[in-house]
Structures are given as structure tokens and as C-alpha cells.
Amino acid sequence: MAGGAILGGLLGAGAGALFSRADLGRLSRMVEDAQQPGFDGATDVLHRELTDMAVGNRSVGAAAAPVDTLDDLSIAGGLAGKVAGATAQLNPMLRTLTSPSRVVRSVAASLMDTPVYLKKNLRGEGEIAAETAMQEWTRGAVAQAVEGQRLTYLEARKTGLRMSESEFRAEVGKAMRRGDKSEFPAVEKVAKEWRARVFEPLKKRAIAAGLLPEDVKVATAESYFSRVYNKEMITARESEFKDIVTRWAEKEIDRSALNSKRVLDAKTLDAQREINDLNMKVQRRETDLQERLQAGEISPDQFDENEVVQFARRVASGERPAMPQRLSEWLRKLQRDGIYDKNGDLAAAYPELRKIPGLLRKSRKGTQNTKGGLGLDDVVNRAWEEGFLNDAATATSDAFRDTVVERPTIRAFLDALDNDLRGGAVVRVADMEAARSVDDFDQVMRAMERSGIDFEKVRFATTEAMRGIAQAVNRSLADLDRAKIAKIDQGITEMNRRGDFDFVNEADRAAYVSEVVNNIFDMVTGKAGDAGPRIDLPVAKHGPLQDRTFMIPDVLIEQFLESDVQIIGQRYARLMAGDVELTDRFGSATLEGPIEEVMNDYSAMREKLIGDETIDAGERERQLKLLAARERADLRDLQGVRDLVRGEYRPDIQHTGFARILRAASAFNYMRALGGVAVANLTELVRPAMVHGMTAYMGQAIKPLLTNTAAIKLSVKEAKLAGAVTERILASRIATLAELTDPYSSASPIERFIENAAAGFSKMTGLLHLNDFNKSMASVLTQNRILQNAEKAVASGFDSLPAKERAYMGFLGLNEARTEAIGRLFAQHGETLENVRVANSEAWMDDGLRSAYRAAINKDVDSIIATKSAGDTPLFANTPLGRTLLQFRTFAIASNQRVLIRGLQEDKARFVGGLVGMISLGILAYMFKQIESGREISNNPGTLIAEGLDRSGIFSLGFEINNAIEKVGGPGAYGLAAAGGQALMPGADARQPASRFATRTAWGGFLGPTFDLGERTVGLASIGLRAINGNPDLTPGDIENIRRLAPFASLPYWRWMIDGMAVPAAKEAVK
Known part of the structure; x- marks a missing residue:
């Protein structure tokens, strides 16, 4: 306090105006704190760590984090790996997982749903891909909202509501723009349910991920996120x-x-x-x-000169109060987390930041992008919570902060930083008084220097200066x-x-x-x-x-907006879930950081190749060209799948007139050709047993289905919340099988009519219910297996699990920590009902573990009942022309990895047993289809086996190619099988073509059903030309074309009558 006494004595009441007693005490404590030996020790440690980082080229805190090797990210299994390598060019997933770049494989595994085991999975390690995690929202949450909406509508109709279902959905959309208010109670109820299940949770996650623009406030964020324009x-x-x-x-x-x-x-x-x-x-x-x-x-003699000199000496030696931490100083100490300054705003305002090693990062931080930095919005939020700019640090809850202490904008933050750098001393609100006191202290010191005190030599300019x-x-x-x-x-x-x-x-x-x-x-x-x-x-x-x-x-602009809440909600979930999950993992939805890492990795490989003196110049040049081509392919795959996950793959070609014609043709093909699709999918009844074993299938699924339906319903409810069992409500799988999905759809009335007709057709096929039954059984077994493993991991440790179960948990993204945590949550909230385990995940307080558990269910079930993902099919298949050429064929490509490769990686006995079962059901499906279409069933055992293999779905890709070749008379598997059958049974019938291709034209066999449609349409048009030329009579070929172009005629309810009776009679009549 000696310094305060000197100042007070020198300036009397003037000093009182500058320093109160509390101020002087605070200044004294500041001086004393600054003298302590460990005052800036934390900064010293951080500086040393940053220096190590700069020298060692690693991120802070990452030294102990394991980094997956190229081998870790390789597809497991000798035979499976060979099949994957041989078919790698089929789709982005297999291409990226066989890339020479470790970074590409790592990004791919965290980006797209991968239905195959990687070698790291065998150790019980794995991650949950962004695409897998988003299904909880795009299918689970949306399906729950749609189901509740339909039930409420039906109940309201019973009580007198007079509006169609589409009008009801539009009223719900309008109510959501008005705070969920409507004159119709049922509309209000549904609006609140959509908000609670879909809009509000995703809005919160989007805001937390930094996806909210600076000028959009939290109160208006929902409108910002969910608006759909009627173009x-x-x-x-x-x-x-x-x-x-x-x-x-x-x-x-x-x-x-x-x-x-x-x-x-x-x-x-x-x-x-x-x-x-x-x-x-x-x-x-x-x-x-x-x-x-x-x-x-x-009085001139009021103070002794020695006393003033002693005070001056102490000030000169650094014994002065320290300014509280300023905004710019606080910002400089964010090296550990780093800052992602996307637009360069921060660096422009504070160029010195570029000189701090490790501070400015090239991408945003994410769970799979630890080298990224905090986004500028995150930095502003931290500064706000620290108490800079306003008194947010004193708020006790987020709700209080949102309503009372408004979060500063990025512009306000940059303005404050500019002020601080110009000498304005922007400090925490709680430190403002101390900062003013320090500023006043410095002002007094400058005044004393100007008044004759020489702080360098610690004396007065003259002895008379004391006067x-x-x-x-x-x-x-x-x-x-x-x-x-x-x-x-x-x-x-x-x-x-x-x-x-x-x-x-x-x-x-x-x-x-x-x-x-x-x-x-x-x-x-x-x-x-x-x-x-x-x-x-x-x-x-x-x-x-x-x-x-x-x-x-x-x-x-309501008249120019889409009001149908189901359309809005599905689009909202589709866009927001993708962006949120990508941002959580990679720091941004555009994958800026990972893409740059990929390019850096390839640069390192090129440098290594250039420096390799063991190869000659010609070979080096050839390998460099191959490496450059592979880099372009990998970047194209990652960026393409990224865009598919975000719902914006090549939007410039999705709405042309040509694209809309092809989309309508695809829907029409679906209605005229896939009526018997449920029978064709009977083989999937065996898939759960093939993956989880016949004992588990019978004891944990079939038996409880017959004796304990309440437990099965609870387990299936859990799967519905995850999004694994939603086909009856959303029809998403059948739409992908028929290539009818289009995230950019903005249909005309005629297109809407065709789409609605296709939706009605889907219900009539029976496949929606069959899909949900198959997925329900698969989900029960999946949940039982996960929870059983989690129970054992908690009781005896993760390492006590058998090797194949550790691999299974790693494959699902449930590593040791997650598995044991899920086991504890299951013990606390779950229950076991006669061998059926029910997680009751809605009661879990940990959102991250709940999402991980649901993602694991989705991943397994979508592989068991093959449901293609963004990486399963060629990128070309997501263009209008690609969807047309590959209609009804992408399932075969997806089955290659979801059924065949995964089957080769898992239990061999189960694979063989499943193969036999699926072939048997394939033969049965063939027989049903023959009876349905009025065609004879072959008695050739070779043909029956070929049909069973073809329809099993295990070797779909090979048979798809084989059948197209045989359709034009080429050799193939059916010819060999028929010959072998005749050798065993001389009386057996001769070669028959694949029954799946029996009604296709040669063009349709190679180029898809739309070209078949075109060929038959041209054939019908020729009727008019013949009539003009004096020959109006129909031919049997005309009757066949009419039948094959008739929508709904392929449904099994009446196909047996149409193909078995009406068509033959008509052909006979026109001969």
C-alpha cells in the first residue's frame, strides 16, 4: 500500500478521484500477484507445447491419440478383400476403401455407411459414419411425426373434420408459421408434434454446430431452416x-x-x-x-525525497498493477484449440495472429478433424461466456443468456477487437473498474514523468523538482x-x-x-x-x-411457399441432419479440412516417389500419372458422396425437362413391372439368421414373436425410433430399389399424379409390410446382440467378449468405451423380457450414446436387409440418365458388399447355411412367379439351382450381367446349369432363359426398363401407321406390348388371370 500512500499524499483529494480504497487495494494485490513465481506458468507451459508442435508437426494434445494406419483401414478378410478389390470400380465406397491414401480411407469410413468390416474393427475399434447417424432423423424422427400425423387426422375425421389429408398437412404447415396456432385442435396437435420430434431438436443441433448465419437470431432460426419455395x-x-x-x-x-x-x-x-x-x-x-x-x-517539504525516489524505483522495476486480460490477449491464448478463420476476417483485423504458431487453422474442428480450429462463431460465443463484450459470464443458464444478455454478433466482436487493438482496452465486464484504475495509474505515472521524475535513473530532474x-x-x-x-x-x-x-x-x-x-x-x-x-x-x-x-x-410470401408439413419436414430433416452430422465430424459440411488433408497426403506420396532412386525415370513418370489420376478419382468420390449426404448432388441437371421426363418414365416403369416384388424378396427372410445365427433367430425372434409379442413390440418400437423400421410409413427402401428418390423434386401436377399413383402402387405390392417385418426381426436380433455384449463388457470388461463379438461391436462403431457405457445405461433403464432385451433409450440422459446406439441398429439392419447407401452405387446412378439406365439394378450393386462381402467376412458356417436357405427360397420365389405369370415351372434341377442363386441376392451382380448377355443369345450360367441338369436327368427340359428377364426386350435387358418402355411404345405407335396404310389389324406382338405397358397389371392379385387367361385369348383372337 506504500505506492497508494505516496500517490494519495502527492495528489491529495485528486488521488481520491482516481483511486478509491478498494481500487488501491486491488492495485496492490495485482502488483503482489505479478511478483509470484508461478504467475504466468500456464502460459510458459503452453508456449513450450506449441513450440514442440511446430517442430514436430503435430497438433496440440494429439501425441497420445492413436492414428489409424493404411492397413487398419483395409477391408478385412482374404477372400472378402479380393472380391472388394475386383469390384472396387463399381462404387465410391469400395474405391475409397481401397485407395492408396490413408486419409482418403479414414474420411470415407467417417463419411459414408460402410457395410463391410475393416481390419481395425477386428480389434473392437470403429466409428459411426455421418450418413449412418443421420438416419435417426431422416427416417426415425420423420416417421414418428408422420405416423402421429396420420393417426391424429383419422381421429379428427371421425369427429367431424372436413378436409382431405393433403389439405390437413397444408394447414399444419401454416400453423407452424404462426406459433403452432390454428382454429383446428388436431392441426395444432400435429404442428406441436412435428416441432418436438423434428424441427426443434435439429434446430438446436444446427445452432450448436455453428450453422446459423450471423444475422439470423435464435428466435427466427426455425423459419430460416425450414422454408421451401414453390418455384x-x-x-x-x-x-x-x-x-x-x-x-x-x-x-x-x-x-x-x-x-x-x-x-x-x-x-x-x-x-x-x-x-x-x-x-x-x-x-x-x-x-x-x-x-x-x-x-x-x-507544502514543499511535505514528503521526503528519498520516499518518493523509493516509490519511483519500485515502479521502474516493474512493481506496478497489471492490466486485466484484454480481448486481444485472450484471443492469442486460444492456440490449444486453434481458430478457423474461414473468410479471413479475424486475420484482417489482427494480422499479428498469423505469427502465432498453431493458432489459425485451415479447417474447422470436428470429431474426425482434430487438427481444425474453432469457428469464428464459436470464438465469439466463448468470448461472450468469458464475460467480454457484455455480462454473459454472470448469466446462470442458457435460457437466461438468450433472453436477457444477447450474444454479440461476429461484427460486434470484430469491432471490439479493433477497438482493443487501437488502445481501447476491451476487458471482461467484471474487470472494467480494475482496467480503469490501471489506466488511471498509468496516466499518473506519465504525468509524474512529465513533472520531472526520471524513472530510468530513479531521481528527480533537479532537487527543486520536489517543490x-x-x-x-x-x-x-x-x-x-x-x-x-x-x-x-x-x-x-x-x-x-x-x-x-x-x-x-x-x-x-x-x-x-x-x-x-x-x-x-x-x-x-x-x-x-x-x-x-x-x-x-x-x-x-x-x-x-x-x-x-x-x-x-x-x-x-406464404402463397409462394410449400405448406405441406410432410414435404417441409422431410426436406428439413434431410438437409439439416446431413449438414449437422458432417459438421460434427469434419468441422464443416463441405469437408474443407479433410479434402485439404487428402491433397497433402497425395503430395507427400508424390514427393516420396520423386525421391525414390530405385526406379527409373520412365517408371516414375508412369506412377506419378497414376497417382494423379487416383487423387482426382478419390476427391471426386468424397465430394460426390458428401453432396449426396447433403442432398445436393449435381443440382444443375436434376430439374431439366429431360430429367423430369425420365423421372416420370421411371415411376411408370415401376408401376408396370414390379407388382410381384414382394415375392421376389422372400429370400430376405433368411438374412437375419445368416448374420446372427439360426439359434438366435429362432430363440430371440421367432419364438418371442409367437409367445411374447409385448416384448417384440417394445424392441421394434426402439428400432422405429432409430429409423430402422419405417418402410410402411415412408416407403424409403422400395423407392431406392425402384430409383424413385429425388431430393430435388419440385413436381408439376401431372408429375405429382404419377408420384401419388406410384405411392399407392407400393402399398398394393405388399413389400412395405414385408420389409418392415424383415427389418423388425433383424432389429430385435441386433439389439439383443448389442445389449448382451454390453452387459458382458460391463461385468467382465470389453476384452472378455469373444473375438468375433469385439469385431462386431467395432463394425457397428461401438468401441470399448461406448459399449461399456451402453451396458451401464441398459442396466439402469433397460429390461429383459423372456430373452428379449429392450434398451428404453428414450430414458437415457446421454444424447451421444443414444445416437450411437441407434446408429448401430440402423447400420446392421440396413446391411442385413440390403438398403443401399450413398456410397453403394456409382455416382453416375444419381444422375437422371444414370437412374434410368440402372433402374432395378442398383440393388444388385449394393448387395455385392452388403450381402456377399460381409457374408465372406463373418461366420463361415452361418454364411453357408444362409446361402442354402436363400437359394431354397429363391427357387420357391421362382415357382411362385411362374405360377403367377402362367408360365411352366422347369423340371431341370440345373435351372432350378440357377434360379435360386439368381434370386438369392448373394450373387446379384454377376447374374445381372449374365442374364443380359444370355438375353441376346450369348452363353452364360443358365445354359451351363441346364446342360448339367440334363446330364443328371436326361428327361429334363432344355435351356430356359432367366425368368427375371423373360418379359424384357433385348434393349431393355442391356439399357434398362425405360428403353424397353420406349421400344414397346414405338411398337404401339406402328399400329396407327399400319392403319393408315390399310392394315388396321392388331398382332399378337401388339397385344404383348399393350400388356407390358399397362400399369398395375403386374400385381399378383390379378396377374394370374391377365397373363394366364386374358392375354393368351387376345393373342389367339388376333392371329
């Missing part, structure tokens, strides 16, 4: 839409200008207050000095304060200079508004090169609305 309506009523948007833009400019003026006025007022305070301080200090002179309180020291210090303080006032005045002038809101004239303003409106119109209609549009629509690149998003109130 056809907007295009048809362009002028009306533009008029509404023009009025909105005008008001936004006025509102933004007003807000800007308010901010400017507030800053000006604060600056003026500071000027007034400084003027008052100068005046008060002068008045106090005069009063003390008149009263005789100031009148108080007066001299006060005069110096006044000069310093006046200089500060001049600087503030200059700042006020700069703040009030001409800005973005000053248009030259009304014509200038009108031109700007017109530019904004046209830009918005082009984006929402897809004319700006994006057929989306996605969520974020920037309003303008410059001017008053720069960096703003199109947040017009929904009610103003």
Missing part, C-alpha cells in the same frame, strides 16, 4: 412475387439504416459521456488543487486528459462519415433494391445456377443489405 408458382407470378419482395427490401433498408443510426448514436453518446467525464475530471482536479493551496495543505510536485502532476494530468478528449472527438468524426446507407438519389436507391430483388428471384427459382436452393440465401454482395440472408416473414 413453379414464383415463376408463374413473377411480378407479384417481386412486388412483395421489393416492399420488404425497402423496409429492410430503412430498418437497417435506423438500427445503424441507433448504434451510431449510442456510440456517439458513450464517447460524449467520456468527454464530459474527462472535462469534469480536469475541472475537479484544478478546483481541488486551488482549495488545497489556499488551505495550506500543500510544487503536486501542482506539476495535476497540470500534466490535465494535458493528458485534453489529448484524450481530442482523440475521442476525432473518433466521433470518423464514425459519422458517409456510409453504406447514403444513396446518391432515389434512382440510386431504386436501382439497388431492383438488384437485390432480381438476385433473390434468381436464387429461389434456380436461375442463379443452383437448382436447390439451399438454406442460406444471401441478399446482396454490397450495400446496406450486404451479408444479410433472405429472412422475409413467411406470412408475406
